Amino acid sequence: MSVTLTINGETRTFDADPETPLLWALRDELGMTGTKFGCGIAACGACTVNWDGFPSRSCQMQVGDLEGANITTIEGVNGKAADAIQAAWQELEVPQCGYCQSGQILAATALLEETPNPTDEDIDAAMDGNVCRCATYARIRKAIHLAADKMEA
Template identity: 70%
Template sequence: MVRLLINGEERQLDVAPETPLLWVIRDELGLTGTKFGCGIAMCGACTVHMDGFPIRSCSTAVADAEGSEITTIEAVNGKAAQAVQAAWEKLDVVQCGYCQSGQVMSAIALLSENQKPTDEDIDAAMSGNVCRCATYVRIRAAIHEAAEMMET
């Protein structure tokens, strides 16, 4: 039995401790905003926040998440989250959209720590997120836009 705090709700799950957090989030809890991309923590589609930091849920065992607060795209909130979501919409970042929940989660984590990121800061924070549609220029612009929105 594994106990997890996901999106502010404590869950007790009968899963093997080595089960990837991604599959618990998607299959056991039905929170499908977090996506499966590669399964080896290289693409970022499965990004969630654990205690406020972005992690790859496909390579994080549920046993390693016990005692931590997990937040998925469905429950992300706060000033940075609102700004990122508004900027994504304003600049029409999304093309196919598959990677975007991971992109958004990484961008929120960045802006929660650094409210005035440079291009280099953005590139470093987002480097683990792959977009097959190559919307990287729009993603970077949206992060700058979100940072500006957070100033007002």
């Protein structure tokens, strides 16, 4: 079946079973490997994409359910919040192995777009479920605060 999705602002059409998880369509059909496979049960956040602006686990999203949706992956995230997050991530050297970082960055970007000056509690709630195997949670929180400060300046 032919599936048409808007990904990173671009209309993309490909053949896939409508029950194919978006994660595999992105990686296998479209060659977009920034979105990672972590657990396959929506528990780790490595596969996070932003669906109409909200962080969502692509391993559990079926492409047949996404007609008309706007999907943003790590390859296409942009804007003031995304730029601030990515700059803070680099400045504070957040990643260690980096495997979870695309999901972390997408979740953090969505947070700052909705809550430009988040508290620690806001950050913890927004980032809950994004697992970092290297346990860089303190640096992630610090980077989100730094990004919020950069956006205010």
